Amino acid sequence: MSAPSNSNFSRRTALRAALGLAAAGGLAACGGNNGRGGGSGSGVSLTQYxxxxxxxxxxxxxxKYAKAYKDANVTTQWITAADFENKLFATLLTDNAPDLFEFHPQIQMVRSGQVADLTDIIEPVKDDFNPADIASHTVDGKTYGVRMIDDPQFFFYRPSLFEKAGVKVPETLDELIEAAAKLTTGKVKGLYLGNDLHAVINPMIWSAGADTLDDKNQIAYHTDGVVEGLRKMRSLFTSGDLLLGAPTDYWDPSALNQGLCAMQFCGMWAMPQFQQTLGDDVGVFPFPKVTADGKPSVYNGGWSMFVNAKGKNVDAAKEYVKWLWIDQKEYQEDWATSYGFHIPPRTSIAEQATKLKSGLPAEGVKLFNEFGHFDNIGWTQAMITALEDVFADCVRKGGDPEAALDKADAAVGRELKKLFG
Known part of the structure; x- marks a missing residue:
């Protein structure tokens, strides 16, 4: 789901937190919105972030979900998106740490003992989850975290503008660059990729036929295809056809909805807002292939619920996670489809989600199934930063891609050695 439009929060930012960042976050108390559960039950109090x-x-x-739970009093801290990462990781170091929190799978949280093993509550329903959602939360055969929603990300575009400019849906990165040029008119830019371009780093790598890490946790992004992709992204960045410095970031639908661009990289969560503003004049397509032997790609973000293994009520927190995110299918479907469009990670729920069965949402699901890539739990903050630095060096500043990738290899290699020996 998207962050609020009044913040600078990037959905990728939350993927970056490592426990080492916590000290910088300060220990300020989080927002005062309490969603206190109504049940007396055991009298246990739980806090969720x-x-x-x-x-x-x-x-x-x-x-509403928390209030319906009768076995504990569940308080919700609803934290400004721009502050969420720092506040979460700062507070996890204190006595006021939450009992459970939403985040993304990261191996450091497992290795540091921060998140509880949830294998026992997931195992009975494991086969009903998208296998990729299980794999991306599993370390050494144990599963940490329950996926709540899957968030595919792709390009949204205005078919009417394509028709007017004589442009077809791009199937290659070259065609995307050409389309952006033809669609740029006056105040309308052809394309918007977000203000820092970070959202498309992984899709570009996948669409070049590469990956971040291979199945042996070795570097897989330093390929000729990725070098070619970086050079093409540089030409796009300097073309004048890319919207830069938009009022809101890529996760917010405003750029396309307000006519600032003809194509926008965004997430399926914003689909209802696009449709409300643009009606039928909106379509989607995946990140196109970068090289001849590449393949289109769709990044599947999303959020998962974790239990704080260092909390005071680990068992009670696990019971609540099981009740809400495993047993309460009605709430799970409501969360995935009533406030934006997301794909339920549970196959049984996804199959009955009527809002996703036709039109643009069905097209989004099809792209998710055909071209989807999920988070790699071993891809850490330092590794994410290393590739962001590559984009800064090559795409923004025009540096040599090979030299930038060599520098990234050194940083990623150090991380891999720490994590995997």
């Missing part, structure tokens, strides 16, 4: 989603009704929904 959520980032402030951009879609209307999300905060009320989370608190």
């Amino acid at each position: 959520f980032h402030a989603y951009g879609e209307a009704g999300t905060e009320q929904a989370v608190k």
Whole structure:
């Protein structure tokens, strides 16, 4: 789901937190919105952390679910998205740490003992989850975290503008660059990729036929195809056809909706807002292939619920996670489809989600199934930063891609050695 439009929060930012960042976050108390559960039950009190989603009704929904739980008093901290990462990791170091929190799978949290093993509550329903969602949360055969939503990301575009400019849906990165040039007119730029371009780093790598790491946790992004992709991205960046410095970032639909661009990289969560503003004049396509032997790609973000293994009520927190994110299928479908469009990680729920069965949402699901890539739990903050530095060096500043990738290899290699020996 998107972050609120009044923040500078990038959905990728949350992927970057490592426990080492916590000290920089300060220990300020988080927002005072309490979604206190209504049940007396055992008298156990639990606190859960959520980032402030951009879609209307999300905060009320989370608190409604918590209130319906009778075996503990569940308080919700609804934290401004721009502050979420720092506040979460700072507070995890204190006595006020939350019992459970939403985040993304990261191996450091497992290795540091920060997140509890949830294998026992997931195992009975494991076969009902998308296998990629299980794999991306599993370390050494144990599963940490329950996926709540899958968020595919792709290009949204205006078919009417394509028709007017004589442009077809791009199937290669070269065609995307050509389309952006033809669609740029006056105040309308052809393409928007977000203000820092970070959202398309992994899709570009996948579409070049490469990957971040291979199945042996070795570097897989330093290929001729990725070098070619970086050079093409540089030509796009300097073309004048890319919208730069938009009022909101890529996760917010405003750039396309307000006519600032003809194509925008964004997430399926924003689909209802695109449709509300543009009606039928909106389509989607994946990140196109970068090289002849590449393949289109779709990044599947999303959010997962974790239990703080260092909390005071680990068992009670696990019971709540099981109740809400495994047993309550009605709430899970509501969360995935009532406030924006997301794909339920549970196959049984996804199959009955009527809002995703036709039109543009169905097209998004099809792209997700055909071209989807999920988070790699071993791809850490330092590694993410290393490739962001490559984009800064090559795409923004025009540096040599090989030299920039060599520098990234050194940084990523150090991380891999620490994690995997």
